[in-house]
Amino acid sequence: xxxxxxxxxxxxxxxxxxxxxxxxxxxxxxxxxxxxxxxxxxxxxxxxxxxxxxxxxxxxxxxxxxxxxxxxxxxxxxxx
Numbered sequence: 001x002x003x004x005x006x007x008x009x010x011x012x013x014x015x016x017x018x019x020x021x022x023x024x025x026x027x028x029x030x031x032x033x034x035x036x037x038x039x040x041x042x043x044x045x046x047x048x049x050x051x052x053x054x055x056x057x058x059x060x061x062x063x064x065x066x067x068x069x070x071x072x073x074x075x076x077x078x079x080x
């Protein structure tokens with residue numbers, strides 16, 4: 001209830017709802033450019049910021065020699 005009260009007198013039916021509707025419409029309309037930006041995280045080696053545990057090797061390379069971020073790859077399947 002604290003979050004709803006913080007949205008002003010209109011609650012979830014005011015500016016927050018309108019902003020969510022506009023955001024979702026833009027994401028649907030611009031799906032392809034958004035997905036192309038998000039797909040870069042699949043092959044970006046800097047995404048893995050945590051240090052590997054001793055004894056564990058680095059992520060395996062795919063057939064093109066790129067390191068694939070498995071967490072992002074599994075998450076991106078839900079976007080398709």
